[in-house]
Amino acid sequence: MENLYPTIRNTVRAVIIKNGRVLLQKKLDEHQGIRYTLPGGAQETGETLEEALQRECLEEIATRVLPDKVVHISDYFKHKQLPEPHTRHQLEILFRCRVPDSYVPQNGSKPDKHQIAIEWIAINELSQHKLSPDFLSDVLPKLATG
DSSP states (O other), rough: OEEEEEEEEEEEEEEEEEEEEEEEEEEETTTEEEEEEEEEEEEEEEETTHHHHHHHHHHHHOOOOOOEEEEEEEEEEEEEEEESEEEEEEEEEEEEOOOOOOOOOOOOOOOOOOEEEEEEGGGGGGGGGSSSTOOHHHHHHHHTTT
């Protein structure tokens, strides 16, 4: 594999499903157009998985989450263009979480670079949207049905 970074990046993601909808980040960039991702991100050195999950959710969706359990683990190779073309091996750890009942979708204080909004998307409408990474198209409907 060309230009493979020598380390594996652990990432944590919050799967927040409520009333048949999943909470997703809406992102827009010139290369991929509009796509949707789960809130979350990279675990930092010295941080537990749950600490990383809380930090990322505060930064991206402006709330702490109530994590339940790990519901999916997947690894994949993410191709990136900047600062130079390379491939990063990522381990994605998905936690089922809840948000406070009063939560209103909004960007947090440090949204992702291409993040433009936070939206509730109906599970039965996910196929109409581009999800990233691709495996979410299969995983999220299954998680919604238990």
